[in-house]
Amino acid sequence: DTEVTQTPKHLVMGMTNKKSLKCEQHMGHRAMYWYKQKAKKPPELMFVYSYEKLSINESVPSRFSPECPNSSLLNLHLHALQPEDSALYLCASSQDPPDTDTQYFGPGTRLTVL
Amino acid sequence: GDSVTQMEGPVTLSEEAFLTINCTYTATGYPSLFWYVQYPGEGLQLLLKATKADDKGSNKGFEATYRKETTSFHLEKGSVQVSDSAVYFCALSDLSSNTGKLIFGQGTTLQVKP
Numbered sequence: 001d002t003e004v005t006q007t008p009k010h011l012v013m014g015m016t017n018k019k020s021l022k023c024e025q026h027m028g029h030r031a032m033y034w035y036k037q038k039a040k041k042p043p044e045l046m047f048v049y050s051y052e053k054l055s056i057n058e059s060v061p062s063r064f065s066p067e068c069p070n071s072s073l074l075n076l077h078l079h080a081l082q083p084e085d086s087a088l089y090l091c092a093s094s095q096d097p098p099d100t101d102t103q104y105f106g107p108g109t110r111l112t113v114l
Numbered sequence: 115g116d117s118v119t120q121m122e123g124p125v126t127l128s129e130e131a132f133l134t135i136n137c138t139y140t141a142t143g144y145p146s147l148f149w150y151v152q153y154p155g156e157g158l159q160l161l162l163k164a165t166k167a168d169d170k171g172s173n174k175g176f177e178a179t180y181r182k183e184t185t186s187f188h189l190e191k192g193s194v195q196v197s198d199s200a201v202y203f204c205a206l207s208d209l210s211s212n213t214g215k216l217i218f219g220q221g222t223t224l225q226v227k228p
Contacts, residue, residue, distance in 0.1 A: 006157075030216055042203055042218035043158065056215070090157050094214060102148070103216060105158040 002098075004106035006091050012112045013073045015081060021109045023074040023091030031076040033103065034066060035090040043090055087102060115139040120204050120219035127226050133191040135222045137178075137204035140185065143160045145206040147171075147180055147187040148216070161189075161202070194226045 005026045013019050023032065031050050035043035048056035050066040063085075065077040074091055084101040088110050119204035121136040139147065146165045149155030150158040187204060201221045208215040221226045 027158055033214075040221070042205075042221055043216075048214060050214075088157075092158075101164055101214070102146075102160060103214070104160060105150070109155040 004091055004093055004104055005037075006089075006106040006109050008109055009107070010110045010112075012114065013078065013081065013097075014114050018079045019077040020078065021089055021091075021111075023076075023106055024072055025093040026032060026072055027093065027095075027104070028071075028073060029093035029095050029104075031094045031101075032068065033092040033094075034074070034076055035092065035105075037088040037090055037108070039087075046075075052064075057095075078111075081111075083113050084111070086111055086113045116145070116206060116208050116217050118204050118206055118217055120202075120222050122220075122222070124223040124225055127189035127224070129196055129226055129228050130193045131222055131226075133189070133194045133224070135189040135196075135202055135224070137187045137189065139179045139187065139204075139206050140183055141208075144182075144207070145179070147176055148205045148207075148225065149176070149187070149189050150203045150218075152219055152221075156201070157205060160205065181182075194224070196228055199224055199226045215217060 007022045034046040037043040047066045052068045063080045067075040088108045091106040092106045094101045094103045097103045117140045124141045142192045149161040151161045159199045162173045164180035166195040170179045178187050201223050203221045204219040
């Protein structure tokens with residue numbers, strides 16, 4: 001089983017709202033990732049968690065706050081977003097970073113900021 | 115730094131035509147190479163991968179060979195179907211950053227007409 005699940009599938013929020021995206025995997029993977037993808041562009045890495053610790057933050061604005069409560073779960077807390085933050089947010093996981101191991105992606109959450 | 119270059123799309127083919135999507139890379143060391151596919155409205159799915167020179171990755175009729183001498187990883191399929199219409203991303207693992215980061219090409223849109 002190589003499934004990564006993400007909820008919700010779609011999210012619409014105002015600039016003053018606080019919301020969270022959730023990602024879950026049950027493959028025993030120890031690395032989890034958040035990516036942002038704009039239309040017709042490749043995914044851009046945001047954060048990497050390795051063994052439940054934040055290992056990479058790609059200079060992401062503080063209005064995005066990641067959290068890894070346990071090895072299977074990854075959250076992305078959103079606050080005071082801007083319309084330009086509207087995008088597809090993808091979660092991925094891999095067996096063991098920073099290896100060359102394969103990343104498996106979830107279906108994404110399509111976020112619209114009004 | 116490392117980079118991936120894909121042929122620009124869109125690529126439009128008739129059903130049962132032969133497909134080639136070119137991918138070349140620049141990297142220090144010997145990264146793993148990947149092809150991911152993204153169907154409309156979905157996340158990325160791993161299509162195939164190769165981890166060392168001369169390896170051939172294959173899946174669902176698609177193939178790609180890791181060519182170190184030409185720094186290429188071209189995607190091929192002998193007979194495409196309408197259901198293959200999607201965006202295809204070539205990617206490599208960024209060994210230099212030691213983060214598990216994937217470096218993506220810009221993506222190639224494939225449209226297959228009946």
